[in-house]
Amino acid sequence: MNFADLGLSDELLQAVETAGYSEPTPIQAQAIPPVLMMKDLIGIAQTGTGKTASFVLPMIDVLAHGRRRALMPRSLILEPTRELAAQVAENFEKYGKNHDLKMALLIGGVQMGDQIKALQEGVDVLIATPGRLMDLFERGKILLTGCELLVIDEADRMLDMGFIPDIETICSKLPTNRQTLLFSATMPPVIKKLADRFLSNPKYIEVARPATTNTNIVQHKVAVPTRKKREVLRHLLQTDDVSTAIVFANRKTTVRELAKSLKRHGFAAGEIHGDMDQPARLAELQRFKDGSINILVASDVAARGLDVKGVSHVFNFDTPWHPDDYVHRIGRTGRGGASGRAFTFVAPEDAEAIDNVEKLTGGKIPVYQMPAEETAPAPVREEKPRGERRERTPARAEAASRADAPRYDERAESREERAPRRDSRGEEQRRERRSDGNRSRRREAEPADDGWNGPIPEFLHVSALA
Known part of the structure; x- marks a missing residue:
């Protein structure tokens, strides 16, 4: 089948x-004809399947006839981010x-x-996020x-x-006799209730089981202590034939610190997160698209909708808190029939x-086995006075790691990367000097005890009348 068979102009x-x-993807082949016939539609499709074009293409032909009116858009596309x-706007510019x-x-x-x-000049297609649309609607600047x-679009993300x-x-x-198209990667009960309420006898299309991941993506999970994440990420970026990669983290602070760390180690990395204003985010995304940088560190604000050709790898620096986000994160690779690799640090x-x-x-996601020489921890030795050395046992090292974990701070780790290491023997000697000084001060502050337990000498007797 090709696009000419779908009834497009x-x-x-x-x-x-x-x-x-030249050839439509499965979601496009199934969705375009009913949209052209003005039917309501529910499309369940995993990310990276060509879903956007499945509604953009028929919409262009549907809207080809008609006239624009001020403040009254003829069609509306709601997007979560x-x-x-x-990205949808780029599709309309390209195909229309x-x-x-x-x-x-x-x-x-x-x-x-x-x-x-x-809006005052009149638009055929309005692409909006719900927040800004509601703002203008309440100001009386738009009529629906x-x-x-x-x-x-991305109804499950709207729910999240x-x-x-x-x-x-x-x-x-909106008018009750409109045509409504709903797309989602999953169909939780709230979304089903929304569809039942606002769609009329919709055509139901499902090109993949809800919440499945793209079979073109090779997935791995990597067991790694929190303190070793950066080291393991750098190793994989250098050894796994990475051309372009998106690295996802759960927190905006982690995104910022990780991007700085990668830059310090010589990687061409950028960042995108919710604290950046829109022009800065778009500029950073454009740098990634045109190849000025090949690693983009991102929060989940970028997990959906990023359509960059040739992303070879996705790294979940943090395991996502919401399982749906996993599907959407790794969907940034393996797009358009290409293969991709996804690593999740656990x-x-x-x-x-x-x-x-x-x-x-x-x-189950297969476990990725790091090479033994990369993962075996080197024996940790503590410098002791008088040249004594005692090797820290694996049990002690593991206990120390657990004791440190609650106090782990990315910024502290960042400072440790920059700070030069002190000589361990010199540090031990400084600790001894501090300890000796503390003992001396305690001796001065405390009354002396020479062990005398005899009668009180006469020269110490004091008259009660004195």
Whole structure:
């Protein structure tokens, strides 16, 4: 099957061919015909399957006829994150170049004035995040009564981010006779309830079992103590034939510190996280796309919607707290039929999190065995006075590691990387001097005890009348 068999217009087929595509993916082949027939649709598809084009392509042809009106978008696409919204906008620009359609991007982190101006001129396609859309709607800057087509993308992610009440409000403001398309990687009960309420006799399409991962991705989990994560990551980046990689962490602070650490070790790394404003995030993403950097350290704000060709590896520096995020993180590689590799670092405290991931995906993730010479800990020796050396046993080393774990601080680790190591013998001598000094001060402060237990000498007798 090719795109010409799906009923798309010649102008659209030409744009698709120019973009370098000839055969539709399974989700595209199944979704495009019912969308062209104006049917409601539920699409369950894992990330990286070409889902975005499955609604962008037919929407362009559906909207080819009609006229724009000020403040009243003809269609609305809701996306959970700015990055995903920007990615959908790029798809419309790429495939709609032969059509007279106007598009507007309504996201946070961008000046509102330009967005309002675009709405006033009239748009055919409005791509928005729920927060910014609700903001403008409440200000009276947008009317939803003329919307003919609604797309709710990444519905399960919307649920995770707490957007479902906003989506219900938005849906209630739209015409009841609209066409609605809902896409999600999973179908939890809340999303099913949303679909039952706002979709009319939808066509149900499922190209993969919910929460399954792409079979083109070779997955591994790596058992590694928290303190060794950076070292193991650097080793894999240097030895596993990495061309481009995205490294995911759970915390924004971890993203910042890890990116700095990689740069200090000579890697071409960048970062993207929620504390960056939108222009900075887009600039960093563009550097990654054009090859100025080949490693992007990211928080989960970037886990969905990043569509960068040729990402060879994904590293979960932290095991994700939410198992759904695992599917979306590793979906940044192995896209468009290409193969990819995904490594998940599992520290002892991640046991429950990795169990939840494996329950969701329906199978055990193979354990990656690091080469023995890379993983065997070197004997830890403590310098002792008078030249004595005592080797720390594995049991003592493990106990010390457990004792240190609750106090672990990434920033402290970062400082340790920069600080020169002190000579252990000199440090021991300094500790002895401090100890001797403390003992001397204690002797001065405490009364002397020479062991005398006899009668009190007469020269010490004091008269009670004195």
